[in-house]
Amino acid sequence: EVQLVESGGGLVQPGGSLRLSCVASGFSFSTHWMSWVRQAPGKGLEWVANINQPGSGKFSVDSVKGRFSISRDNMKNSVYLQMNSLRAEDTAVYYCARIYCSGGSCYYDYWGQGTLVTVSS
Amino acid sequence: DIQMTQSPSSLSASVGDRVTITCRASQDIRNHLAWFQQKPGKAPRSLIYDASTLQSGVPSKFSGDGSGTDFTLTIISLQPEDFATYYCQQFHSYPYTFGQGTKLEIK
Numbered sequence: 001e002v003q004l005v006e007s008g009g010g011l012v013q014p015g016g017s018l019r020l021s022c023v024a025s026g027f028s029f030s031t032h033w034m035s036w037v038r039q040a041p042g043k044g045l046e047w048v049a050n051i052n053q054p055g056s057g058k059f060s061v062d063s064v065k066g067r068f069s070i071s072r073d074n075m076k077n078s079v080y081l082q083m084n085s086l087r088a089e090d091t092a093v094y095y096c097a098r099i100y101c102s103g104g105s106c107y108y109d110y111w112g113q114g115t116l117v118t119v120s121s
Numbered sequence: 122d123i124q125m126t127q128s129p130s131s132l133s134a135s136v137g138d139r140v141t142i143t144c145r146a147s148q149d150i151r152n153h154l155a156w157f158q159q160k161p162g163k164a165p166r167s168l169i170y171d172a173s174t175l176q177s178g179v180p181s182k183f184s185g186d187g188s189g190t191d192f193t194l195t196i197i198s199l200q201p202e203d204f205a206t207y208y209c210q211q212f213h214s215y216p217y218t219f220g221q222g223t224k225l226e227i228k
Contacts, residue, residue, distance in 0.1 A: 037165075044208065044219055044220075044221050044222045045157070045159075045165065045208055045210070045219045045222075046219065047210075047216055047217035047218065047219070050215075050217075059215050059216075061216045062216070095164055095165070105152075105153065105170065105171050105212070106212055107155045107167070107170035107171070107212055108155065108157075108165075108167050108170075108210075109167050109170075109176060109177075110167070111164040111165050111166070111167070112164060113163075113164050114164055
């Protein structure tokens, strides 16, 4: 059974840092792109970042460039989101999602339960 | 960036009804579109990818159609568990973008 379990969320002051983790199980982690998606309270979904299988290819939304960094450790079946210089508008539930690619098409198939990040003084 | 616009933003329907949600992309995304269902306090659930292919385990009451810029999600024979918020998302180019969501409520 595919499982994605996020952790690391919490309350942090503006300007602070937080590192989110997502531990995967039930599949060959090193063969999949991975992604972070967030959802501000009462709002819609927003893509945050993707990382390729070896970790050499990273893509992120402009609003987090230079502040957030996605990484992975295939030996630990984990993907991370290092969040620095946090702002109030980063307050959201952060979801880890698996990307499945086949025949030139890539899409999300599994999601974690999410971890809440609250940026407030 | 590719803008994704869903309509309607909210929809009231009765158990047993058939509903259709529309998603429009601001430029051609071929069939690189997915649909998700989300219930309050829960993670999104992947329903459809490549505009019309059902994810494994998703019942055939859900169907997707479209290509280019115009897409639809149709749900037939609505049941209480289908009342949720539905999102489309384009996977054609970065940044991946979602529609604003369509909240499907019980009439």
